[in-house]
Amino acid sequence: MDLLLRQPVVDNKLVTSTLGVTGANAPIAIDRLVDAGILAQITDGRRNRIWQAEDVVQMLDEFAARAKRRRH
Numbered sequence: 001m002d003l004l005l006r007q008p009v010v011d012n013k014l015v016t017s018t019l020g021v022t023g024a025n026a027p028i029a030i031d032r033l034v035d036a037g038i039l040a041q042i043t044d045g046r047r048n049r050i051w052q053a054e055d056v057v058q059m060l061d062e063f064a065a066r067a068k069r070r071r072h
Helices: 002-006 012-019 025-035 054-071
Strands: 009-011 050-052
Touching: 002 012, 009 012, 012 025, 025 050
Parallel strands: none
Antiparallel strands: 009 050
C-alpha cells in the first residue's frame, strides 16, 4: 500500500522490483488489490498491463486543483 501512495500507477515489473516478489507472485498481489477495488486496470488486453489506484490519483488531482486556486 505504501507503494501506491508514492506511485499510484503501476505495472507488473514495478511491483516485482519494488516489492521484491517474484514475477509469478506480482500478478497475484495485483489481482487481490483489483478484487478489493484498490487498483483498476487502465490498459486493454493481457500484455503490458498497467493499473491505477484511482482513489490516490483522485486525491492528488484534488490537491493539485486546490493548490492551483491558491496561487491565483
